[in-house]
Amino acid sequence: MISVHEILEEYGIRYYTHGENVASGWVGITCPFCSDRTNHMGINLSEHYFSCWKCNTKGKNFLYVISVISGIKFKDLIKKYPEIEKKIKEGFTGGSVPLFNTYTLLHNMAYEYLLSDFRKFTDQEIHKLEKDYKILFILDGSYSNRLFIPLIEDGYEINFLARSVSGDKLRYINASAAQCVKPLSDCIYGIDFIKTIENADILFLQEGIFDSLKINLTYHHSKCYSIPLFKKILPREFSRNSDLMKLSTHFKKVVILLDYGEISASYKLYSDLKDLIPNLTIFFLPENIKDIGSLSGNEVLEFLHNVKKDVLNE
Numbered sequence: 050m051i052s053v054h055e056i057l058e059e060y061g062i063r064y065y066t067h068g069e070n071v072a073s074g075w076v077g078i079t080c081p082f083c084s085d086r087t088n089h090m091g092i093n094l095s096e097h098y099f100s101c102w103k104c105n106t107k108g109k110n111f112l113y114v115i116s117v118i119s120g121i122k123f124k125d126l127i128k129k130y131p132e133i134e135k136k137i138k139e140g141f142t143g144g145s146v147p148l149f150n151t152y153t154l155l156h157n158m159a160y161e162y163l164l165s166d167f168r169k170f171t172d173q174e175i176h177k178l179e180k181d182y183k184i185l186f187i188l189d190g191s192y193s194n195r196l197f198i199p200l201i202e203d204g205y206e207i208n209f210l211a212r213s214v215s216g217d218k219l220r221y222i223n224a225s226a227a228q229c230v231k232p233l234s235d236c237i238y239g240i241d242f243i244k245t246i247e248n249a250d251i252l253f254l255q256e257g258i259f260d261s262l263k264i265n266l267t268y269h270h271s272k273c274y275s276i277p278l279f280k281k282i283l284p285r286e287f288s289r290n291s292d293l294m295k296l297s298t299h300f301k302k303v304v305i306l307l308d309y310g311e312i313s314a315s316y317k318l319y320s321d322l323k324d325l326i327p328n329l330t331i332f333f334l335p336e337n338i339k340d341i342g343s344l345s346g347n348e349v350l351e352f353l354h355n356v357k358k359d360v361l362n363e
């Protein structure tokens with residue numbers, strides 16, 4: 050099997066096998082995700098995880114770091130070194146993230162949460178969440194009593210969120226480095242679907258997964274889709290991947306729609322993206338709508354109608 054060292058050498062990436070910041074069983078390289086100067090990005094030689102001790106960027110397959118440094122697509126690197134990906138997938142089923150013991154969303158706890166006044170999903174929408182978005186309820190382990198919300202790219206589960214339905218203070222738990230292919234900050238939720246969209250109305254950039262789900266469930270009526278920016282962090286793919294920039298032209302407008310009162314964060318995002326996305330604009334939530342994620346389907350459609358009137362002059 051090809052070694053981590055051989056692959057690093059092939060791409061001319063300088064690495065350290067010992068010394069400052071390098072643990073035994075790892076090699077250290079300069080982290081491409083932060084202002085690291087002293088090889089804080091560790092690559093585990095046997096398990097192939099990567100983890101930066103400085104900026105905390107982590108993932109399951111170090112080929113992802115190689116792809117960022119070299120500019121070669123992650124997909125192509127996986128094809129080139131199938132043995133690396135195969136080894137990582139051993140013990141995993143269905144994609145790249147572990148298979149939990151899960152149950153359908155009809156599990157009492159999940160079902161009550163989704164139907165509650167806080168979420169207002171209908172039976173039909175809950176069925177869609179399970180069928181189209183592959184959301185399930187986790188029964189066991191440290192993620193028990195949480196919704197399993199996978200992030201999927203090219204048909205593979207590359208990361209996931211685990212959302213508590215039981216009032217746990219930690220509302221979301223992210224996948225650990227050992228359980229994901231890419232760090233969350235590099236994942237674009239719904240990317241496979243977005244790639245199939247053409248001539249749509251609005252692509253929203255929102256904060257939370259439920260904000261986005263509420264809009265995405267209306268897509269066939271509204272021609273609007275939404276990407277969650279987990280914690281207002283812009284996916285790095287967004288500013289790096291020119292294919293994705295092209296996708297923004299499949300929508301009449303790209304609209305920044307953060308939570309109520311997030312004025313300066315909205316302007317910051319706007320200035321980060323305005324040169325990359327010519328059809329970008331901001332919409333500020335009115336005071337009477339504090340949380341899209343708590344609106345019913347009909348309320349979302351009414352809201353989208355008003356946004357379109359405003360930003361598309363319809």
Ligand SMILES: [Zn+2]
Nearest residue numbers: 080083101104
């Ligand atoms: Zn770093």
